[in-house]
Amino acid sequence: MAITDKIYIKNHQQLVSQIETSFPKSAFSGATLDILFQGEGLAKLDDATQDRVLDFAEDFLDCDCQANPHCGCAEEKFVRYLLELREQGLGPDAIVDVMGDDYMLYAYPGDVLSFLDNSVRTLEAVETLADVEGHHDAAKQAQRLRGNLVR
Template identity: 70%
Template structure:
């Protein structure tokens, strides 16, 4: 299961109540993306919540794909966001705190840790393949990315 399947809307029930409609708990579920992409009913949200929702939509749903928001770009942008937070030195717990504060979404820190661990294992495989292929540039880039993620 992808980490984006484990990203949840914070205060889900309160948000549903303000919107006067039921929305899924998952931040990247189809119905939630529809709501964010189309913006229907966002004027019903209190100002602070509306700002967070609009920030999320702007930062992750903005792309030129014909099938937006179902093109995979929102999920890919969110993965990059998580990796950048880790490269900045945030622990999995701090990453959850930051995403909650910035976008009103959350995950369990253990899920974030698993995601980061998988990212490092994939980069180690890339590094090993680069050695086998004799691609020193790819090996160096993979090794540098591992160092940044491991802090």
């Protein structure tokens, strides 16, 4: 299961009552993206919530794909966001706090830790395979990226 399947809307019930429409808690669910980011749903939110939702849309949903927001670009950008927070030295608890402050989202710190651990293991595998195949520049890049995540 992808980390983006484990990212949830903070104050979900409050948003449901503001919009007067039920939608999933999962931030990257198709129904959630449709309801929150298209027209009437967004207009019904209070100003503070609307600002956070618009920040999320601007940072993650801005792509030129015809299938936007269901193209996968948002999930890819969000994964990059999580990795960048880790590269800044934040641990799982702090990452959860930042995403809550930035976008009114939450995740369980254990899920974030598991995602980060899997990312490190994947980079280790890339590094090993690149070395075996003689792609030493790719191996060095994977090693550098892994080092940014484990410090």
